Amino acid sequence: MSDVIITPPPPPPPPPASEPPKTGYDFVKPFAFVFEDARWINKVLIGGIFQLLAFMLIGIPFLLGYLAKLVRNVVADATLPLPEWDDLGEMFSEGLRLIGVALVYAIPFLMILCMVMVPVFVVSAASQHGNHDFDPGPAFACVWCLVFPLSLVYMLWMPAALLYAMVEQRLGAAFEFGRIWRFISNNVGNYLLAVVVMFVARFASGFGIVLFCIGIVFTVFWAMCVTFYAFAQTWKLATVR
Amino acid sequence: MEAGDGAVSRDTRIFALCLGALALIILGASTIVTFAIAHGASPSLRLPFLMMCHGIPHRCLTIFGTHMPICARCVAIYAGFIAGIALFPIAKRIEERVMRIVLAVAATPIFIDGMTQAIGLRESTNPLRLATGLMVGAAFGSWVLVAIETRARQRFAES
Numbered sequence: 001m002s003d004v005i006i007t008p009p010p011p012p013p014p015p016p017a018s019e020p021p022k023t024g025y026d027f028v029k030p031f032a033f034v035f036e037d038a039r040w041i042n043k044v045l046i047g048g049i050f051q052l053l054a055f056m057l058i059g060i061p062f063l064l065g066y067l068a069k070l071v072r073n074v075v076a077d078a079t080l081p082l083p084e085w086d087d088l089g090e091m092f093s094e095g096l097r098l099i100g101v102a103l104v105y106a107i108p109f110l111m112i113l114c115m116v117m118v119p120v121f122v123v124s125a126a127s128q129h130g131n132h133d134f135d136p137g138p139a140f141a142c143v144w145c146l147v148f149p150l151s152l153v154y155m156l157w158m159p160a161a162l163l164y165a166m167v168e169q170r171l172g173a174a175f176e177f178g179r180i181w182r183f184i185s186n187n188v189g190n191y192l193l194a195v196v197v198m199f200v201a202r203f204a205s206g207f208g209i210v211l212f213c214i215g216i217v218f219t220v221f222w223a224m225c226v227t228f229y230a231f232a233q234t235w236k237l238a239t240v241r
Numbered sequence: 242m243e244a245g246d247g248a249v250s251r252d253t254r255i256f257a258l259c260l261g262a263l264a265l266i267i268l269g270a271s272t273i274v275t276f277a278i279a280h281g282a283s284p285s286l287r288l289p290f291l292m293m294c295h296g297i298p299h300r301c302l303t304i305f306g307t308h309m310p311i312c313a314r315c316v317a318i319y320a321g322f323i324a325g326i327a328l329f330p331i332a333k334r335i336e337e338r339v340m341r342i343v344l345a346v347a348a349t350p351i352f353i354d355g356m357t358q359a360i361g362l363r364e365s366t367n368p369l370r371l372a373t374g375l376m377v378g379a380a381f382g383s384w385v386l387v388a389i390e391t392r393a394r395q396r397f398a399e400s
Contacts, residue, residue: 049348053381055293056318058263089252089389096259213359214352 025190025237030197030229034222037082046085047225048218063221064098065091067228068166074232075167082225094169101165101174105158108150116143156195159231160184167235179241186240190233197230250393253386257326260382264319267293271311272304279305286310302367313370314351321378325386332383337391340384347380 034040047066053059066083069091073081085091120139160183165174173179184191201223208219235241249257274286290296290310301308302316309316325332332340351373358365 049381056263056315057267057293058260058322061259087392088385089250089256089392092256092259092389093252096255212356214356 023237025193025233027193027197030226030233031201033229034082034225037080039084040082043082043085044218044221047221051217051221051224052214061092061095061099062088063095063224065093065095067224068094068098068169070225071163071166071228071232071235072169074229075236077236081229097171098162098165101161101171102158104175105154105161109147109154112143112146112150116146156184159194159198159227160191163231163235167232182240183235183238187234187238190237191231194227194230194234198227201226201230250390250397252393253390256389257329257386260322260385261326264322267311268316268319271309271316275307275309276305279307300365300367300370313367314355314374317371317374318378321375321380322382324375324379325382325384328379328383329386332387333390335387337384337388340380340387344377344380344384347376351377 034044037043047063050059050062050066054063066085069083070081073083116139157180160180161174164176164180164183165171167173205216205219205223208216211218271290274282274290278284278286287296287310294311294315296310296312298308300312300314301310302313303309335343354365354369354373357363
């Protein structure tokens with residue numbers, strides 16, 4: 001009987017690094033990713049139609065639902081993150097929920113308007129009726145002093161709140177203020193880059209007007225995709241969420 | 242049963258409800274505002290409507306002796322949404338792809354009418370605004386409802 005040579009099993013491969021190395025923020029990709037999709041013309045055309053219908057309000061939920069899908073695709077590292085317009089019902093339902101988030105966040109603005117503007121209108125109307133002089137200017141200036149800083153905070157905070165609701169598909173996530181604050185403050189560099197991308201895209205979208213005026217709806221839709229891609233990229237690269 | 246034969250899916254019902262409610266609220270509010278202004282209320286009541294429509298007086302319909310806060314085309318598009326919901330029982334027998342073509346065809350007149358007006362070639366008329374708006378509103382309403390329903394049926398078949 002021959003001896004069986006038992007070779008010891010090979011040592012297990014070394015465990016992979018805990019996380020793949022994260023690359024830096026890609027400033028160009030948000031502007032270019034739409035055009036990398038072979039079907040981008042179809043998708044942008046349909047998006048433009050919904051953008052046009054956003055003026056009539058009914059397009060807004062579809063757009064928000066679409067952008068939520070886009071954000072999730074970017075976070076999931078999809079090769080072609082621009083979604084198809086294939087599940088309008090789902091997009092509409094999700095968009096309605098996201099509108100709910102935006103409306104809740106709009107409550108402070110509405111409260112300020114109600115607290116200051118309603119008395120101003122009443123006094124203004126009464127003084128006109130009684131031929132008294134009433135200058136509403138200082139009251140409007142007072143409102144502006146409150147609304148302007150609040151709208152700046154809103155502009156910076158809102159994308160992160162929507163991002164949480166979109167990625168986690170949970171409305172409550174948009175109101176987890178501690179988490180959102182930690183996300184913004186720990187990723188402030190990339191977050192501000194996304195804000196810059198948002199401004200650049202918005203500015204660029206204005207040139208859509210040269211495409212027979214109607215072109216602006218398509219470029220505005222593109223700008224929204226660019227903006228949400230930029231914020232989704234911030235999420236993807238985030239160290240703290 | 243979500244989307245079986247004859248039944249309409251939950252998503253479709255939600256969308257139809259929202260579309261119908263939105264159209265009725267805006268048409269109703271603009272009619273009430275027009276009535277109020279015609280009876281002495283402040284014209285500033287028109288201001289909130291400026292967020293969604295230019296409200297240029299000669300492009301608006303005149304009711305109660307005063308012009309509405311939204312233009313004739315917008316009125317027709319909202320009315321078209323309601324018509325689209327009403328047409329859904331017929332439209333749902335048509336394929337979604339065909340409905341998309343119907344929408345493109347229905348949008349062509351409004352596109353030509355709007356473009357030629359925007360670049361100053363001609364001025365449209367209210368009857369034309371009404372006709373083109375109604376067509377595109379109805380086609381859009383039907384198409385979205387059919388698209389949502391088709392997808393719901395696909396999901397139902399897959400499950």
